[in-house]
Amino acid sequence: MSEKIIMLACSAGMSTSLLVSKMQTAAQKQEKEYKIFATSTADVDNQLSKTPHPDILLLGPQVAYMKDDIKKKTDKAGIPMDVINMQDYGMMNGENVLATAEKLLNNHTN
DSSP: OOOEEEEEEESSSHHHHHHHHHHHHHHTTTTOOOEEEEGGGGGGGHHHHHHSSOOOEEEGGGGGGGGHHHHHHHHHHOOOEEEEEEHHHHHTTTHHHHHHHHHHHHHHOO
């Protein structure tokens, strides 16, 4: 299986950077390889047009109001997206957010 790319997006890409680190730690403990990165919502179009583009996009809860607009873009790109659970985000629970990403990826490919 090729490495999956998980993109997290928030207002500036800053607050999700710590969560990326926690998710990478969780993935390493589970001996899974993912490319996980954070970016700003303003950079989503650019990231979706890249090759390879992300396999999934998770939005920070502080930008949940953008979900409908961004979902149109991810649907067009053929990738799943959702908003990160606010409690998992607030607690910086990398394991839970990684599990959410994996569930979305699995549901999308099945």
